[in-house]
Amino acid sequence: MTDKKLTLVQHLEELRIRLIKSIVFIIVCSVFVYTYIEDILLFLTKPIGRLVFISPQEAFMANLKIALWGGLFLASPFVIYQVWGFVSTGLRDSERKNIFIFGCFSFVLFVLGCLFGCLVIVPVGIKFLMSSAPGFITPMITLDNYISFLGTLTFVFGLVFQLPLIIMFLTKIGLVSPKLLSRRWREAVVIIFIAAAVLTPPDVFSQLLMAGPLVILYIIGVFLSKLVKPNKKITLLS
Numbered sequence: 001m002t003d004k005k006l007t008l009v010q011h012l013e014e015l016r017i018r019l020i021k022s023i024v025f026i027i028v029c030s031v032f033v034y035t036y037i038e039d040i041l042l043f044l045t046k047p048i049g050r051l052v053f054i055s056p057q058e059a060f061m062a063n064l065k066i067a068l069w070g071g072l073f074l075a076s077p078f079v080i081y082q083v084w085g086f087v088s089t090g091l092r093d094s095e096r097k098n099i100f101i102f103g104c105f106s107f108v109l110f111v112l113g114c115l116f117g118c119l120v121i122v123p124v125g126i127k128f129l130m131s132s133a134p135g136f137i138t139p140m141i142t143l144d145n146y147i148s149f150l151g152t153l154t155f156v157f158g159l160v161f162q163l164p165l166i167i168m169f170l171t172k173i174g175l176v177s178p179k180l181l182s183r184r185w186r187e188a189v190v191i192i193f194i195a196a197a198v199l200t201p202p203d204v205f206s207q208l209l210m211a212g213p214l215v216i217l218y219i220i221g222v223f224l225s226k227l228v229k230p231n232k233k234i235t236l237l238s
Helices: 008-034 037-044 058-090 098-131 143-160 163-172 178-183 185-199 204-225
Strands: none
Touching (some): 008 037, 008 058, 037 058, 058 098, 058 143, 098 163, 098 204, 143 185, 143 204, 163 178, 163 204, 178 185, 185 204
16 A cells, blocks of 8 residues: 655645544533532642632632643543544554554553642642741632642643653654663753753752653653664664
């Protein structure tokens, strides 16, 4: 079977269709999550305890944020499938069979990252940040700020846990090699700490909480890349 090459316009049209499908599916999942919003909010606020809101619409907007974050989480298998489906258009037919495996692996890593961020990083981070305040200051965390903090960290960790898969994919298409990844580990660690500083709140503790797992994920990705057979015809770096 010969490979079918798509024009730029066809690629853009496919991207538009996949984006529309993903957005619609996220909205449907968000509506479903909103029906259980009180139970979800009670569970999510356990690490912080009592929260306040300082404007009439804040509680409603916070509920919408929870619904959107939850909808994105529930829709993540479909969204990931659309992402890898779009990526597969740039590959040969013989390589597209790997998309299903990459997609399943990607979803598992995303879920693990979200759970790690929500159940481990957020409670530990909240405890550390709250303990750093002097005893005579009474914390009054708003609902909107907490939900934004929780949602951002959870989603970011879901994305950064894709690092081993990204390394494997780049190795597969020949952009990097295990030898290169092993030789440039120092530069990789520096980039990881810079990324952690950008993606986390502006405190050293949160940055370390993200950078540490990322370094471990990078090492795992290097080992897994050795199991991948690259396409030597398009290898650019080694």
